Amino acid sequence: MKLQINEVVSIIQEHGYLGLYLWLWVGAFVIPIPNEVIVSTIGFFAAEDVFVPWKIFFVTYFGILAAVTTSYVLGRSAGNAMVFLMNKQNKMRRKIERALLIIEKYNTFALAFCYFVPGFRVLFPFLFGFSKFSFIKFALTLYTTILVWVSIVFSVGYFAGEEFIEAFIKYYDIVVGVAVTALMVYVLVKIRRRRKLRKFSH
Numbered sequence: 001m002k003l004q005i006n007e008v009v010s011i012i013q014e015h016g017y018l019g020l021y022l023w024l025w026v027g028a029f030v031i032p033i034p035n036e037v038i039v040s041t042i043g044f045f046a047a048e049d050v051f052v053p054w055k056i057f058f059v060t061y062f063g064i065l066a067a068v069t070t071s072y073v074l075g076r077s078a079g080n081a082m083v084f085l086m087n088k089q090n091k092m093r094r095k096i097e098r099a100l101l102i103i104e105k106y107n108t109f110a111l112a113f114c115y116f117v118p119g120f121r122v123l124f125p126f127l128f129g130f131s132k133f134s135f136i137k138f139a140l141t142l143y144t145t146i147l148v149w150v151s152i153v154f155s156v157g158y159f160a161g162e163e164f165i166e167a168f169i170k171y172y173d174i175v176v177g178v179a180v181t182a183l184m185v186y187v188l189v190k191i192r193r194r195r196k197l198r199k200f201s202h
Helices: 002-030 035-047 053-086 090-106 108-114 123-130 135-159 162-170 172-201
Strands: none
Touching: 002 035, 002 053, 035 053, 035 135, 035 162, 053 090, 053 123, 053 135, 090 108, 090 123, 108 123, 108 135, 123 135, 135 162, 162 172
16 A cells, blocks of 8 residues: 555655656556545645645546546547447446446436545446436536545545555455445335335325
């Protein structure tokens, strides 16, 4: 974890805000560092006056938007060929099949929460593009979700100490997994109750 944090800092120090933007954009596809590591680290150093807080926040936000938008465009324009190639790998094929089932079942709800789940952040936008999902709905839903996500993770880095950040990063998957599962169960229960009430009203 220390190594990942050091990578984040060195890239920003060497290449500045533009380097961070390009890294968040292109690096999402090639650099295996989770965004919660990057964004919480950025928040921490913004609090230490290493970066201008509002400036680094928006550079981070728009860099992530560039990555998910590129993923969507790739899915919409070259999705068939790319899915065909990815399906040759058994592990990737199973992941795509599972993701498509989630998308079919939950639609925009799946899009709204995909960014909170590592492993689906680039894949889901790609598959929504592949499914020819409306770009306007895609942008309104996911861009808002990412703004919320960046605000939360940046704030953790900005207001918490280094030890808390490391714990947050270490247990992020577990916390988010439990939270998203609980929220999905809550929403499903609410939907079923509404359906039952409609049946009784008729």
